[in-house]
Amino acid sequence: MSESWNELQLPSEWSEFMINEGKTxxxxxxxAAWATIQGEEDTIIQSHTGSGKTLAYLLPLMTRIAKQPxxxxxxAVIVVPTRELAMQIVNVIRDLQSVTGLAAIPLIGGVNIQRQIENLKKHPQIVVGTTSRIxxxxxxxxxxxxxxxxxxMDEVDQMLALKQQNELSKIIQSTLKERQLVAVSATINQAVRDYLNTWSSAVRFVYVPHEDKLPPTIAHGYVVCEQREKIDMLRKLLRSMKLNRAIIFTNEMDQIAGIVQKLTFHRLKVAAIYGxxxxxxxxxxxxxxxxGKVPFLVTTDLGSRGLDIEQIEAVIQFDPALTTDQYVHxxxxxxxxxxxxxxxxxxTSREVAELVRMGNRLEIELVEQAYYEGKWLSPEQAKQLKSGNRSQAKSRKKPVSKTQVSKKEGRHRDQKSKGAPRWLKEKGNQGRP
Structure with missing residues (x-):
């Protein structure tokens, strides 16, 4: 593995720029990916999220393109599943433009196509877009x-899961056969390998040996609660942890509006994105x-791809991920x-077993936690505190003498007879028959 940009033969100005940006x-x-991308080999790149995959393919590609001004x-055409990811990659290229001299434009849906046609006339070296618009x-x-x-093809597994194979194939068929194919994701499955193999007889697989599927700097926890309790639990979590920025994932788009409404009612600043x-x-x-104007974002898995935002302190799964790949992203x-x-x-109690199995498959430690008096603790700690408080409450009670008991009982009898109806008072005075 190379230890410096110079060993990768990155142009000196580019190297200085990267170091000044904190990427020393x-x-x-x-x-690991440099040589294969530079060598124009068809490549699959797999590495966990946040490991720098975007620059892993951009920098070697851009050094080649810069030699042909x-x-x-x-x-280069970079195909992505979401508009957010397209804009994110374009911004990375634009940040480097002062030293590379290379331009990029987004080609995404939901935007005036005529404006994009006009931008293509400016001769960008790189385009980044969604399959349908390209x-x-x-x-x-x-x-x-x-x-x-x-x-x-960035986040290639998601594009295949969204049934975009036909559009991807049309894009590939529109180029010359000598072009290079690069597939990128944190989760590469057999469907990705099979798809690449239909277009290439020699695909290089690039990964980091012994790399964890998820960064070891992430702590994983869960709370057992029923579905109806989740909103209240979410509110307590956001309040008690004092988070500056967190993403909340739900499996159903129909739940988003309700979550936003209820959190807003409790004066939490929250927004949502959806398909x-x-x-x-x-x-x-x-x-x-x-x-940071809105600290909490609610979304479905639309937001699990392509949102590269610094200092997201926590991810909260309102509903557990359905697959290990979903959990990873x-x-x-x-x-x-x-x-x-x-x-x-x-x-929920029904979901816990599958969540724990998922944690085992991902080789992560999932720690159960409980909410007690404004703090998140392990269930054992919460039990100890509860039992300790009960013991303290019992120990604070003073011993009561027999004289005090008899006086208390006498007061109780007096108070009871004082407010009793006349016939009961008379009966009490007469004594038992």
């Missing part, structure tokens, strides 16, 4: 693919979340690039 050396996956049509522009003959050197939202509104909400929103993070899952 390539990450393990960036070093006279080409006036796109040389296919649309190819069919309109507005996106020229004959000089494309590489097609990158059929207008692009402008969604971009505005993400910007508010990114800036959700959890990967926190604990990025070596920072500390936390994942907390609300699970």
């Amino acid at each position: 050396a390539p990450t393990a996956i960036q070093a 006279d080409i006036k049509t796109p040389q 296919v649309e522009l190819i069919e309109l003959k507005k996106l020229k693919m004959h000089q494309v050197q590489a097609i990158v 059929d939202q207008e692009q402008v509104e969604r971009a505005h909400i993400i910007q508010q979340f990114r800036s 959700r959890a990967g929103r926190t604990g990025r690039m070596g920072t500390a993070g936390r994942v907390m899952t609300f699970a």
